[in-house]
Amino acid sequence: MKKTSKIYLPGHRGLVGSALYRKLQQEGYSHLLVRSHTELDLTRQKQVESFFEKEQPEYIFLAAAKVGGISANNTYPADFIYQNLAIQTNIIHCAYQFDVKKLLFLGSSCIYPKLAPQPLKEEYLLSGKLEPTNEPYAISKITGIKMCQAYNRQYGTSFISLMPTNLFGPNDNYHSEDSHVMAALIKKFHQAKTEQKPSVEIWGTGTPRREFLFVEDLADACLFLIEKYTDSEIINVGVGEDITIKELALLIKEIIGYKGDTYFNPDKPDGTPQKLLDVSKIKNLGWSAKTSLKRGIEITYQHYLKS
Numbered sequence: 001m002k003k004t005s006k007i008y009l010p011g012h013r014g015l016v017g018s019a020l021y022r023k024l025q026q027e028g029y030s031h032l033l034v035r036s037h038t039e040l041d042l043t044r045q046k047q048v049e050s051f052f053e054k055e056q057p058e059y060i061f062l063a064a065a066k067v068g069g070i071s072a073n074n075t076y077p078a079d080f081i082y083q084n085l086a087i088q089t090n091i092i093h094c095a096y097q098f099d100v101k102k103l104l105f106l107g108s109s110c111i112y113p114k115l116a117p118q119p120l121k122e123e124y125l126l127s128g129k130l131e132p133t134n135e136p137y138a139i140s141k142i143t144g145i146k147m148c149q150a151y152n153r154q155y156g157t158s159f160i161s162l163m164p165t166n167l168f169g170p171n172d173n174y175h176s177e178d179s180h181v182m183a184a185l186i187k188k189f190h191q192a193k194t195e196q197k198p199s200v201e202i203w204g205t206g207t208p209r210r211e212f213l214f215v216e217d218l219a220d221a222c223l224f225l226i227e228k229y230t231d232s233e234i235i236n237v238g239v240g241e242d243i244t245i246k247e248l249a250l251l252i253k254e255i256i257g258y259k260g261d262t263y264f265n266p267d268k269p270d271g272t273p274q275k276l277l278d279v280s281k282i283k284n285l286g287w288s289a290k291t292s293l294k295r296g297i298e299i300t301y302q303h304y305l306k307s
């Protein structure tokens with residue numbers, strides 16, 4: 001990828017897309033193509049085709065998607081499966097039709113089988129039943145991976161698929177229904193602090209184990225892999241370490257400086273008991289995450305306060 005290559009960033013205002021945008025700018029890539037959701041609705045095939053015809057992108061980091069936490073996935077399963085299938089189908093097919101040199105697709109660690117052995121190796125994909133709360137989302141994402149592989153096999157395209165773990169960082173989604181655990185906890189503890197609430201309730205038992213990657217490390221991995229990775233097989237991107245939701249909550253509480261109590265509500269769903277990626281494949285290629293969890297949360301909280 002040259003510094004002058006035409007690089008299209010669908011979803012450039014989201015958590016991942018905005019981190020990629022900042023990273024590519026920092027690295028001196030000068031021809032970045034971006035459109036907001038209102039300017040270009042990626043579920044509309046005609047609009048996507050017209051965009052490709054006019055702009056002829058050479059590289060694509062596909063970071064546009066319908067993304068959300070347990071509650072949003074449970075409430076809007078049709079939106080999750082329809083919008084993700086439509087967005088990725090339109091972009092992947094156009095990438096083939098308009099001779100895009102390389103496309104990077106984002107899967108997710110939450111599309112591995114619910115009870116797969118830990119840490120999750122790439123070969124566990126499709127080896128068992130999915131987590132029911134986000135099955136429509138997972139099926140759409142798995143379809144995206146399979147499309148990339150099928151186009152590579154039939155048409156000789158160069159489409160790669162990454163499996164990032166849970167992400168967090170600047171521009172995360174803090175709307176209650178859509179948010180992931182990290183954003184939800186930052187918002188909860190911040191509100192409890194400013195409103196001087198005596199306690200904070202946290203969904204679930206606090207025992208599930210999760211891994212968190214700072215989104216700027218993911219952006220770094222995306223640039224690394226678009227240069228170095230050519231295989232159709234998926235590749236995990238994570239830190240290779242996990243913590244319990246309880247430990248995470250207490251760390252966020254400390255960073256925010258909330259002095260009240262914290263209690264866990266076991267009547268609310270926990271989701272998958274553990275989600276930890278085996279990151280030996282990407283480590284063997286020479287990449288590993290650089291930002292500590294504490295430092296990442298501090299940066300994220302500062303950004304939350306500013307925005």
Ligand SMILES: NC(=O)c1ccc[n+]([C@@H]2O[C@H](COP(=O)([O-])OP(=O)(O)OC[C@H]3O[C@@H](n4cnc5c(N)ncnc54)[C@H](OP(=O)(O)O)[C@@H]3O)[C@@H](O)[C@H]2O)c1
Pocket residue numbers: 010011012013014015016017036037038040041042043062063064065066067083087106107108109163164165166167168171172173180
């Ligand atoms: N967040 C995580 O923890 C995580 C973990 C693993 C993998 N991933 C993957 O990373 C990718 C990006 O996730 P994210 O967390 O960055 O999501 P995000 O913050 O919600 O960003 C998604 C972006 O896509 C845009 N978008 C959605 N529908 C669109 C449409 N129809 N037309 C045009 N733009 C549209 C959104 O714009 P609007 O907001 O204007 O709709 C938003 O800018 C996804 O593929 C996700 O599966 C995320």
